[in-house]
Amino acid sequence: MKHLALLAALSLAPTHAFAETSIGMADFTYDAAHHGKPVSSVIWYPSNDGGTVIRAAENAVFYGVDARQDGLLSDGGKLPVVVLSHGLGGNWRSLAWLAEDLAGQGALVISINHPASSTFDFDMAEGLKHWTRARDMSRALDKLMDDPTFSGRIDTSRIMAAGFSYGGWTALSLGGVKGNLAGEAAECEAQGEASTHCSDLKKAGISFGDLDADMWNASYKDQRITHVAAIDPALHHGFTKANVADLTADTLMIGLGEGKDRLVATDFDASGFVEILPDAKVVRIVPAYHFSLLPLCKPAGAAILKEENDDPVCTDPAGAKRADIHAEVASAISTQLGL
Template sequence: MTRLLPVLFSALFLASGVCGATPDPDESEAAVKPVGMTERDFTDPERTEWGGDEQRPLRTTVWYPTDATQDSFEVTVGNPEDPLFVAGRAQGNPSLSESEDRYPLVLLSHGTGGAGIHLMWLATVLAENGYIVAAVNHHGNTSAGENYAPEGFLLWWERTRDLSAVLDHLLEDSEFADRIDPMRVGAAGFSLGGYTVISLAGGLTSLEAFEAFCDGPERDATCDPQEEFPGAPSAMAEVLNEPHVQESLAEHDSSFRDDRFAAVYAIAPALGGAFTELGLMPIVIPVGILGAANDDIAPVETNARHFADHIEGAELHVLEDAGHYSFLSRCTDSGRERLGMFCRDGGGSRDDIHQNAADRVVRFFDQHMN
């Protein structure tokens, strides 16, 4: 899962574009497939924030096709003066393209402790190919929030409900509602986000199975506390008897399937040990899975291949020169110097890995939603 130090990962946004983003005045205005980018401060009225009484925040970034030719911005992650990652390029808040009446929609789910902006490499390629794309920051489990919360790290299934709530909002959004084809909605996720979309497709989580897996000989790094919040288990112990935690735990093995989603794609998915063979049998929609051969965080055999072996019709591809963190944003020179393993890619080029993965995701959704 994505183990990122929270102080290093902040995707900050201006009202008209992005902070940590700079316009390129020399960029050609003749971009073949320009991409727009905007934000929404959604909330979930059905759930409260962790440790508070306000509605649960669901800040969401949206990318989409546009006909505009204004300057695009380079979006970076970290200190704008010395960024650690380059997320991609987009135009700030242009209008949606008029080339289609309605567009397919793909929702994105980031890895644990990360942020939706780290999947911009995938979002922009999807948008260039005619998709509206929305990435939510999962409350309590995102570096784009004010604080981490143990519930955000350990009550994984709550992330699934985030995606359903974001879809509710987008289907009522003044700008996007009438331009989304509700019959062509999909979701993709990385690492814990891969778990999230498997759950969204109907996979049933089993804490008992995960405990047995972690006590067994096949246990992997998904069993361990995450480095950006290593104290999550002890912090959870302090709130374990709170009503909101007990209510969530009581529902952990429920189905969070959302029938509005037509297909899902899991990239380097984690928590394979939390799903039994029977728990994956309810999934009937198309599922694509991408593993990384050099993944030592969510190893292919206990995660990607486990899902592929037990989800009927699932499509599995394994990238030979990729590691787990290859699916984060592209590292800057400063990032490579300071972040070590988070910028190593198992032998391949991160740009090439991103392009390979994005092409596969686009083909998958084109096949199963168009």
Template sequence: MLRFVLSLMLLAVFALPAAYADDRIGFREITEPDESRPLHVALWYPTKDARPEISVAENPVFYGVSAVRDAKAADGSHPLVLLSHGFGGSFRNLSWLAAALAREGYVVAAVDHPGTTTFDRDPEKAARLWERPRDLSRVLDALLADHSLSIAATRIAAIGHSLGGWTVAELAGARFDAGLVTQDCETRFGAIACKLFAGLGIGRSAAATEKLGSDLRDARIGAVVTLDLGLARGFTPESLDDIHIPFLVIAAGVDIAKDEAAKAEVAATNQDSRYLAEYLPQSTTTTAEIADALHFSFLQICKPGAVDLIEENAPGEGIVCKDGGGRARADIHRDVAQRIITFLAKSLPPE
């Protein structure tokens, strides 16, 4: 599913869209070592480094952002945002948002989750779904120990798109019950979604179900944002009601599962965002539905001719460049970025 488009994300490079052109961004890549699950992490952060910029995260389909590679971080303490990509995606997917946040003074860390990333589509690793939230906690451990970035330990947020939204909700304290997903799966979710759930190991064994239902909360996370997340209807209502950190739920207004033009096998629906909004505490939850956004509106901006290029190689997958028709994707990005920046400013105020 979407393999041609996602494989193109292996290519790097372009220049930043003009919307955020005033301040400079540093960029570097690190590896968080582990014998069984090493993690590749991309970091964006504010810098005053005057060296020439390079291009990051462009390919024949998508634009990327400009940054100064291996720059020194700007002086001062910086809040941190952890980013989690969707199934089959990569650190590049939310590069537009990382750039916007870095220009606001945040350090942004995007991890490639083994087994569910463009670079590693290993079914056995993918079936260890509970490792995804732990990936972010491991990265957080490493960054707090990296004094070159001066992370403000009390100003940490996590943002995720699609399966990444599920991942960051787990960090906030959401608890997953595989039975809520596997019971009458095709009736409730449809064949495509059930195929994906099986590929993620949901309901595969009692041991996996127990690990998936464990408490993966990270108390250091002070705010969470989900972007058209998936799998949320497997969270227990009780666990959602017990989340009391600021939570921003952003949904795509156009449900891709009901779009007759959508031929790609995508298990995504805005019902999951609505489920979160129903059971999270109203006092700490903000919700927004972007009326003209589709599930893939949260990916990078597509280049002219991108749809034709995709369809030549993978018919039906041009959906990744489709939005709801009301605005250009760049405008949707500006809208979403501003909502997130405003939410984080209130949720993670300076000490």
């Protein structure tokens, strides 16, 4: 998508000290043999002391959040865990508002930058190997459980895989849903230019037929996952009950928009995916559209994007309030986790 290059440049903007906060954040980079290089991630957690208060994930288009860089983990009992996966071409900043909200309610949140499918490390062909993203999430849990600062505070009965768009699929995969490569290929054949996802693949010269069906359709379930929250997830076409037979996690599906405001590639109602998840809680937010999940935009954000001939990701449907959409998403997830 066009806006990735602009956001990459803007994301280099410096941070500054702001008001006090009860949220801590720290680097959470870890080795990943399946990539042959480290995975850059950030952990968010309750913190009332120490560190340096900064404004994180802010740039000329989007507002950021306040956090204590390297703050001390607050005293207390066990904390639920959320491993958070961004969309295709996104990065940890894309969902910083959600991580900050959940950490403020008492969760440990790991925001992952997926190699090959993030803003600063993007390769469409490699990024489509969705199983590497699931492995990123599992490795993050490995590191967390070995970390002396956090390991003793983990509530193993509340470990959530959560994600947006492609990250929504990553969360579902980690929860036990198996992919259907033939179903995705058929969807792109049927939708053509109507699906931006399929159109982007075509422009990149990539076909689902070139991918490894055995790897695509295999299980990447992590038995430690007890909850899944998938926000406007992708890659769920042509599924049957067999694809979801191993999904035992408490599952939340969140859909954004309706009608022309619903993104074709992530419409789990149109694909029939939600129909084979009878035990899932389903939340549909209207009015909204897919990119309403991005951070709150600054007053000049839409104009900057227009000037750069970029995607209008700051323009929500008539009547939509992005702050309210964010609040509804955060509330649904926190309720699911019992925060």
